[in-house]
Amino acid sequence: MNTKYKKEKGDEWEELVAQYYQNHWHTLIERKYTIQWWELDLIFQKHNILTFVEVKVIDSMDDLQGYLTLKKLGHVKHTINFYLLTHPTGKEYVLDVVFVKDNSIFEVYENVTNA
Numbered sequence: 500m501n502t503k504y505k506k507e508k509g510d511e512w513e514e515l516v517a518q519y520y521q522n523h524w525h526t527l528i529e530r531k532y533t534i535q536w537w538e539l540d541l542i543f544q545k546h547n548i549l550t551f552v553e554v555k556v557i558d559s560m561d562d563l564q565g566y567l568t569l570k571k572l573g574h575v576k577h578t579i580n581f582y583l584l585t586h587p588t589g590k591e592y593v594l595d596v597v598f599v600k601d602n603s604i605f606e607v608y609e610n611v612t613n614a
Contacts, residue, residue, distance in 0.1 A: 512599045513540055516554045519597070519604055525550060537578040549592040551579050556599045567596065572611065 517527055525543035532539040541552040553575055555566050575594065583592070593610040 512556055512602075513554050515599065515602070516552060516597045516604065517541055519607075520550070520552065532578070532582055534578055534581050537574055539575070539578050539582060542582070544590070547590050549588070549590050551575070551582075551592060551594045553594065553596045554599060555596060557605065558600070566598075567608070567611070576612075 513530065517530070520541070520543050521527060523545075525545045527541065528544050528549070529542040530540070532542060539551050540554045543550040543552065557566070572594075579592065579594065592612070594612045596608040596611055597604060598606040598608075
């Protein structure tokens with residue numbers, strides 16, 4: 500898959516997830532917040548809670564466990580901490596991981612913040 504195609508598909512999948520959260524009364528705050536080599540795909544707010552959303556495309560069920568490693572979650576949490584440091588709000592936050600398969604939302608893991 501070439502890089503341009505992969506980016507376009509990634510944007511489509513993130514838009515699918517963004518619509519899902521907006522349909523559940525979340526307000527989109529930011530897309531693709533990036534520091535160095537790490538990126539937060541989507542950031543929402545609902546009431547007084549920030550929701551950081553990591554979007555992953557999978558081909559099979561095996562990919563679910565492969566993505567949720569402590570090392571990978573550590574990188575995402577590091578990026579969240581930097582975001583909170585540079586955007587102090589005092590709000591609580593959660594981390595959700597959304598898996599997309601065959602152009603639809605396959606699974607939503609809510610609040611994996613303490614995983």
